[in-house]
Amino acid sequence: MTESADLDEMYREIVLDHHRNPRNSEPIDAPTHEGEAINPFCGDEVHVKLHLQDGVIDHLSVTGVGCSISQAAASLMGAEIKGKTTEQIGELARQFKSLMSGGADSLESDLDVLKGVKRYPVRIKCALLAWSALEDALSG
Amino acid sequence: MPGPHGFDIDSVRQQFPILDVEINGHPLVYLDSAATSQKPQVVIDAISNYYARSNSNVHRGVHTLSQQATDIYEETREKTRALINASDSREIIYVRGTTEAINLVASTYGRQNVGEGDDVIVTAMEHHSNIVPWQILCEEKGANLKVVPMDENGDLIMEEFDRLLSDRTKIVATVHLSNALGTINPVKEMFKKARTVGAATLLDGAQSAPHMAIDVKDIDCDFLAFSGHKLYGPTGIGILYGKYDLLSQMPPYQGGGEMIASVTFEKTIYAELPAKFEAGTPHIAGTAGLGAAIDFVNEIGLDNVAAHERTLLDYSIERIGSINGVKLIGNPKHRSGVISFVVDGVHPHDVGTVLDSQGIAIRAGHHCAQPVMAHFGIPATVRASFGMYNTTNEIDRLYEGVQQVFEVFG
Missing domain, CATH: 3.40.640.10 (Type I PLP-dependent aspartate aminotransferase-like (Major domain))
Structure with missing residues (x-):
């Protein structure tokens, strides 16, 4: 059944694994940047703490509460941006938003596993929540 | 089948055209009447x-x-x-x-x-x-x-x-x-x-x-x-x-x-x-x-509606409440119209998406009552709410839908 296939495409095993075992969820010392994003309609939250050294994120913590997609997307984002420069991160954010809005069909990065979300328009905001928190952190 | 006071669920349902709509290849099961009820043809x-x-x-x-x-x-x-x-x-x-x-x-x-x-x-x-x-x-x-x-x-x-x-x-x-x-x-x-x-x-x-x-x-x-x-x-x-x-x-x-x-x-x-x-x-x-x-x-009679919905409520409390891994939220003495529940390890929004894939419309979230959620120490619930047109068969569909949730997230 197609709707079942669509479900499996969104709830891939790797996505559920990031939801159950979120990466980089331990607190870090002396973050240089902090940000958060809250979706007032569903109450989902993502909090991002970063440590930037010479323009590179060398430590970070990503925490939150919410649905599997918002929390898995946050974990996937954290794993992807670690060790990258803010310029590289800006490009990743642009690509990921393009994937969610249907501009790109797939991505080179590990964030590609979230592409099943775009079949569920009401859930796209869940996948983007962490990126809003990151934007909040980097703009602060 | 006519009920005790001439309440005939089939003829009630026939008056709501939206109940013929298919959602994701399944007949619609609308369990979100607390958000808004469906409209009978006479209103339209x-x-x-x-x-x-x-x-x-x-x-x-x-x-x-x-x-x-x-x-x-x-x-x-x-x-x-x-x-x-x-x-x-x-x-x-x-x-x-x-x-x-x-x-x-x-x-x-x-x-x-x-x-x-x-x-x-x-x-x-x-x-x-x-x-x-x-x-x-x-x-x-x-x-x-x-x-x-x-x-x-x-x-x-x-x-x-x-x-x-x-x-x-x-x-x-x-x-x-x-x-x-x-x-x-x-x-x-x-x-x-x-x-x-x-x-x-x-x-x-x-x-x-x-x-x-x-x-x-x-x-x-x-x-x-x-x-x-x-x-x-x-x-x-x-x-x-x-x-x-x-x-x-x-x-x-x-x-x-x-x-x-x-x-x-x-x-x-x-x-x-x-x-x-x-x-x-x-x-x-x-x-x-x-x-x-x-x-x-x-014309239908609010007393008839209340009696019918009482049957639905009791059935859903028993049926959904009996599922291992499901917890009903709240057990008030006098109640009507709504059951709220959480599924172990699965966020209500994810429950909602899986149920929607089977044509079942429920509300997942804080229901614009965040202090209630805070009281029970949860961010959100799954809420099934009833209208005069719902049936016990639809609650069986909800039951099966929750089983599907366990399959996806199991």
Whole structure:
């Protein structure tokens, strides 16, 4: 059944694994940047703490509460941006938003596993929540 | 199969065209009537016929169509009066919905009667629409918002209500039927106590109106707010009932046309009730739909609806509550219309997406009642809420849908 296939495409095993075992969820010392994003309609939250050294994120913590997609997307984002420069991160954010809005069909990065979300328009905001928190952190 | 009082679920369902719609390849199972009910064909037709045959502005023209539109508009006011057993149709004010009705009272009666150091009492299970207008008022006036707490079952702790009441209490505003838990509150008893300290009383009937007969004389509330769209009527039309003497003394809510007796640049004389509170061209088509909805509900009989929904509620508590890994939230003594639950290890939104893939529409979230969620220490619930058209078979579909959730997230 197609709707079942669509479900499996969104709830891939790797996505559920990031939801159950979120990466980089331990607190870090002396973050240089902090940000958060809250979706007032569903109450989902993502909090991002970063440590930037010479323009590179060398430590970070990503925490939150919410649905599997918002929390898995946050974990996937954290794993992807670690060790990258803010310029590289800006490009990743642009690509990921393009994937969610249907501009790109797939991505080179590990964030590609979230592409099943775009079949569920009401859930796209869940996948983007962490990126809003990151934007909040980097703009602060 | 006809029920005990001639309630025939099949013929009821046939009157709701949306129930024939397929969602994601499955027949729709609509379990979100607490958000908004579906509409019977007679309501859809009433709106369509109004625009096709009677469209005009009310209380304006001398022409025939304007008179027809005015008749429809005022007939629905009378039907509403009868529905809630008010004394006088001038006590029925058209608003957009429950939210606007409460805001109207807060910003007119509230501003006039609540001062510094006074109290407004609400309960821990209010919808945000019966919290925020009072918070705004209290902030403006330096008054205090007091909250009647609830216990672990989702029942109000009445001793605490007694303790909160004092001669500083100016308004007691409470929800009749909790949208998140289904609790039916002992509002008649609460309002009787509120009157002993001279407080005005407001009943939020948004959820209760579709499930039970509300008699404003019996409950003896000063104000009642409810929405047409949860009562099988259209969106954008709701009712504020207020006792005549109170409404008469209140200042207007919005200024404009329709609400005046005469205007000069020096002074405006306001219109009599109910026009004083109905500035601007109202939602006339909405009143046509609401009138049809009230006729429809009366024909089916709210008592029959309540009996049918009681069966659904009991069945769902037993069936969904029996699933391993599902926890029902709240176990109030008197309840109606709603079950809220959480699934172990799976966020309500994910439950909602899996159920939707099987054509089952439920609400996942905080239900605009974040204090209720905080009370139970959860961010959100899955809520299945019932209307007259639901069946026990649909609750079986929900049961199977939850099994599917375990398969996806297992």
